[in-house]
Amino acid sequence: MVEISVVIPTHNRAALVCQVVRAFLVEEGVRFELIVVDDGSTDDTPDRLARIADARLRVLRQPNRGLAAARNAGFAQAQGRYVLFNDDDILPLPGFLAAHLGFLQRYPQSAGVSCTHIPSMVAQEGFARFWQARAEGGVRRRKDAAVLGPGGFWFASLSVARTLLPNPPFAEFSGYGWEEHELGWRLWRQGVRPRLVRGAQAAHLDRVNLEATLAKYRSMGRMAWRFYRLHPSLPVALWTGVHPLALAYKRWAYPWSKAERLLAERSWERSRRANLHYRFLLEAAYTRGLLEGLDG
Numbered sequence: 001m002v003e004i005s006v007v008i009p010t011h012n013r014a015a016l017v018c019q020v021v022r023a024f025l026v027e028e029g030v031r032f033e034l035i036v037v038d039d040g041s042t043d044d045t046p047d048r049l050a051r052i053a054d055a056r057l058r059v060l061r062q063p064n065r066g067l068a069a070a071r072n073a074g075f076a077q078a079q080g081r082y083v084l085f086n087d088d089d090i091l092p093l094p095g096f097l098a099a100h101l102g103f104l105q106r107y108p109q110s111a112g113v114s115c116t117h118i119p120s121m122v123a124q125e126g127f128a129r130f131w132q133a134r135a136e137g138g139v140r141r142r143k144d145a146a147v148l149g150p151g152g153f154w155f156a157s158l159s160v161a162r163t164l165l166p167n168p169p170f171a172e173f174s175g176y177g178w179e180e181h182e183l184g185w186r187l188w189r190q191g192v193r194p195r196l197v198r199g200a201q202a203a204h205l206d207r208v209n210l211e212a213t214l215a216k217y218r219s220m221g222r223m224a225w226r227f228y229r230l231h232p233s234l235p236v237a238l239w240t241g242v243h244p245l246a247l248a249y250k251r252w253a254y255p256w257s258k259a260e261r262l263l264a265e266r267s268w269e270r271s272r273r274a275n276l277h278y279r280f281l282l283e284a285a286y287t288r289g290l291l292e293g294l295d296g
Contacts, residue, residue, distance in 0.1 A: 082100070222293040
């Protein structure tokens with residue numbers, strides 16, 4: 001009997017997803033299955049995955065429909081009592097699944113958030129180092145099983161009892177952003193709490209850069225409106241920034257014209273104020289997306 005089903009969506013990252021899959025397959029002492037959902041890859045992902053011979057691995061293929069659709073497809077095939085959604089750039093360290101399984105047995109009404117870190121080898125440049133500190137700062141001082149709050153559902157690796165999830169779990173958005181929060185909001189309202197699983201250590205291998213991250217934040221701003229329309233309430237309006245007062249403040253505080261000037265002259269990246277400018281640029285990109293979503 002399968003104890004935990006691992007669902008890994010992937011798209012055009014053949015080498016990375018195969019590295020992650022092999023890392024899972026060396027774990028012992030847990031009865032698990034791996035369901036990799038190839039979301040319309042055009043590289044050699046299918047061929048490389050086909051060369052991994054292991055009865056615990058199943059590969060599903062679908063046309064490119066996005067992250068939520070891929071996760072939903074994997075969930076539909078999951079046979080385990082528990083489900084772990086794991087991105088294709090999250091490399092589990094030894095004991096990863098055992099830690100999640102033990103956590104879920106101790107806290108059956110909770111969701112387990114993996115304790116991820118960004119290795120120095122992928123955080124060597126200015127923005128990558130800023131992102132490393134930002135991504136790890138939220139959990140660095142948290143104790144094992146600490147409740148992370150509604151925002152804790154913004155995950156790259158999360159486990160939960162299958163019976164706690166709606167079917168399908170994820171609402172599909174037309175762009176990047178807020179899909180995990182939207183599911184998390186529903187789970188939070190039904191009493192499910194995201195908690196940090198200290199023993200489930202993993203390395204986040206994505207090589208971030210400023211331009212790609214700004215594009216994601218701009219998309220998040222646009223998708224905030226979809227989240228709010230699904231859950232029209234004051235808490236969601238304030239959280240996403242679509243509330244008129246919040247939007248007015250963001251428009252004033254984070255003008256895109258200033259962001260364009262910073263992006264045109266990048267000498268500030270070598271100054272002590274670099275992190276302040278990075279934070280401004282992310283907020284400005286998000287605000288730009290909010291305004292586009294408002295107009296659209």
